Amino acid sequence: MFRRRPPLPPFPSGALLVGGAARDWLRGVAPKDFDWAVPDPAAAARQLAQQSGGAVFPLDEGRGYWRVMDPGGVQHDLVPRPADVIADLLRRDFTVNALALTEARQVLDPAGGQRDLRARRLRMVSAANLRADPLRAWRAARFEVTLGFRLEPASEAAVRAVAAELTSGTLPLPAPERVREELHALLAHPDAARGVRRLDTLGLLALTLPELREGQGLVQGGFHHLDVFDHNLEALHQLLARRPDAALPLRWATLLHDVGKPRAYATDPETGRASFHGHDRLGAELTEAILTRLRLPAEDVRRAARLVGAHMVHLPAGEKEARRFVHRRRELLPDLLSLMLADREAARGPQSSPASRQAYAQGMERVLAALDAQPAPPRPLLSGEDVMALLGCGPGPRVGAALRALAEAAALGEVQDSQEARAFVAAWAAGQDPDPPAVTTP
Template sequence: MLRPIAHRDFPFYTPKGAIPVGGALRDLLLGRRPWDLDFAALDPLKAAEEAQGRLGGTLFPLDATRGQYRLVSGTLVLDFSPLEGSLEEDLLRRDFRLNALAWKGGRILGLRGAEEDLRRKVLVPVREENLYQDHLRSLRAVRLAASLGLGLPGETRNALSRHARFLQAHPEALPARERVREELAKLLLSPKAAWGLHLLERTGLLDVYLPELRPLVGLEQGGVHHLDAWRHTLSVLFHLAWLWPEAPLTARLAALYHDVGKPLTRRYDPEVGRYRFLGHAEVGAEVAEASLLWLRFPKEVAERAKALVQRHMDRPPEGKGALRRFYFRRKDLLPALPYLMAADRLGTRGVEGEAWEVLRNFQEATREPLPERPFLSGDEVMALLGLRPGPEVGRALAFLLEAQAEGRVRSPEEAKALLLYWKGGGQDPSS
C-alpha cells in the first residue's frame, strides 16, 4: 500500500493521464532542482505528444515496442513509459525506495520504508531481486550515493556485493558499455567522486567495471608515499576536485588512471632499499587509453587522458623563460596538467609544499597568455630566409613561436632578427 511522504505541488507541466514518478520527486524532497522528469502513463505516446505541444522540443522513441518515449525541451528531459498494472505495482518494480515515488493529488506517495530512507538519506533496494532486472542498477546505486550525498547502509552494500559477485560469474549479463560509461562519467563528476570509487572497491564493483585498477589496492609504494597506490589514487582524485571544482571529466579520468602503470613496473631497487616504478607514467598512459576506449569513451577524451597520465611525472623547470617554454610545449594539456601535478603531491607526505609551488609558478608563468600565432606568417618567413614551401618553414615558425612564449621576442622586428640569427647558425633551443 502506498503511503504519503509529503504534501506538495509538482512544479512542472504534467500531461493528462501521466503521473510523475521516480528521481525527480526524490530530488524535490532532497531540495534539489530536477532536470530529468519521468512519467508513467496509460498512453505514453499521447502524453508525450501533449507535452510537446505545450513545451515544444524534440520528441523521439527510446523503445517504441515498449512504449518508451523521450521529449527534450531546453534543459528539461521528459521520459514517458507505460503504466503497467497498478501504480503500486509499477513502483514495486523500481530499483530503490527513494526512486519508487509518485505524485498524485498534490501528494508524493511512496512504498513502506521510503519515508525512513528520506529521513536517514540512504538508498535501500525496493527488493534485492530488482537489481537483477537491470544489471546497471548496482553501479547506479554508487553513482547516486556519490552524486546526492546518500548513504549505503549495510543491507544495501551487502546486496550490491552479492550482485557484483553475480556479474563476475556471469559476464554475459554485464550492461552495455555505453551505459556503464555514462554512469562512470557521472560518478567521476559528482561532488564525492573519491568516496564513490571507494564504494566501488568495497562492494566488489571495481573488479566488475574497472578491473585494471584492482592491482592498485594494497600496493605499497614507499618513499614519500604513506598510502598504498589505491588510497593514493583516491586522495589525488579528491584533491584535484578540491583544488579545481570545475575540473572536467578528462582531468578526473587522468587522476583515476595516473598510477595504473605502477603494478606493471614495480621493481625492487637494492641501492635505495625500496620498490621503484620506473616508466609507470608511460605504461599507465597506454593502459588508460585502452581501458577508456574499451568503455566507449570518445577518442578525444581517451587521448587527452592518456597524455595527462603520460606527462604527470614531468617536473617543471626553474626560471620564468624555461617554465613558459615547458608549459607552451604542453599547452594542449592546460590547465589540467599543473592541477594534476599538484593533486599528486598533496596525496603524499613530505612534499605537499611542492603542490602550491607548482600552482603558483604556473599562474605566474602564464600571467601573460601563451602565444597562439607567431609574429610572422609563413610567406614572410619564406621571403626573409629564402625558403621554399616545406618542413623547414614549419620548423622556423615553431622556433619563432617558442621564442615568443619564452619572451625572447616581442615584436615582428625582433622576430626577424632572431630568425636571421637562427638561419645563420644560431642554436635552435627546440632542437
C-alpha cells in the same frame, strides 16, 4: 526531516511522476529531470513542449518513448503508463525509486520507500530485481554517495552476490556505455573518491577499473604516505576540493594519474629502494585503454591520457622556463596544474616538507603568471611557405621542426618580428644554434 517540497510543473493529462523525480520531490529536492508515465506519450510530449517552449523528439517511437528538453535544460522523459502501475513499481531497483506521484499529490508506495527515505536507507525491492539488471549494483554505490543514504545489510549482501556472479560469468556484464554513465554520475559528485572506494568494497571496481586496484598495498615512500591506490583516490579528493567545476577528463586523469606505477615498479638491487621510472608514459597508455574500453568520446580519452602523461613534468625555476612551459603545454593548461597540485597535496610523506611545498607553489605561480602574460599563442611570424623558401626545400619534417623552433623562440620573446624570424630560421638551418629548442608533446 526533509526540506519544504518544491513546486512541480503542470502534470500532463493522466500522468504519474515516477522514480527518481518523485523521490527527490518527496525529500524536498527539486528534480533535475522528470520521468512521466502517461496514457499517450506523444500527445503529452507535445503538450509539455507547448507549455515550456521546449523541443520534443522521439526516443523510441515503436515503444512510445518521447523526450522534451526545456529551454532551461530540464529534461522530461515520457513513457506509456503501464496497465498495472503497482506491479511496474515493484520491478524497480530500490524502494526509494519505487514511488509514483499523482497530480493530486497522492503517493503510490508499494515497497515502503517513504519509510526508507526518512531513514536515509537504501533498500532493494528484491534480489531478483538486482539480478535482472546487474547495472543496479553500480547504481547502489552511486546512490549511497549522491543521495547520502546507506545500503542496508541484506541489500549490500545482494549487491555483493551480483558482483560475484558477474565475476564468475554467471551473469552477463552490463554494456560498457551503461557502466560509464554510472561512473560519470559518481565522478560528478564532490565525494566521488569515496564512491570509487565503495565500488571496491562491493566487489565492483575489479569489474570496472581492475588496473586501478593494482596499486593496492604498493608502498611508495619518499613524498608519499599512502599506497598507490589510496594516493590516486586522495588526489581525486584534493582536486574536487579545489576545482568543483573540473571537467570529466580532468577527473579521470587525476583518478588514474599513477595507474602506471604498479607495472613500472622496480627495486634497486643495491639500495633496495623502489622506483617507478616511466610510470607517466605507461599510465597514459593505460588511461587511453581504460577510457576507450568504457567508450568515452575520443577527445576526452586523448585529453585525459595526455594529462596523465604530463603530470610528472618539472615546474619552471625561472621566468623564461615558465614561458617555455606554457608554450609547450598550453593545450593542457590550467588543468595540468590542477592535476599536479592535487598529486602533490595527496602526498604527505617524510620527504614532503613545508620548504618543498613552497617551492612547488612558486613554480606554479610562475606558470600562471606566464599564462596570464600570454593567454594565447603569438601569431606565427612566418608561414610554411616562407620557411620552405628560406630552407630551399619542399614540405617535410624539417620544415615542421623549424616552425616549432621558431614558435617557441617567439613565445620566449627571443624573436619579435618577421625580420628576426628569418634570421632565426637561417641560423637554425646553418646549425649556428647548437641547442635549438626541442619541442616534445607530453
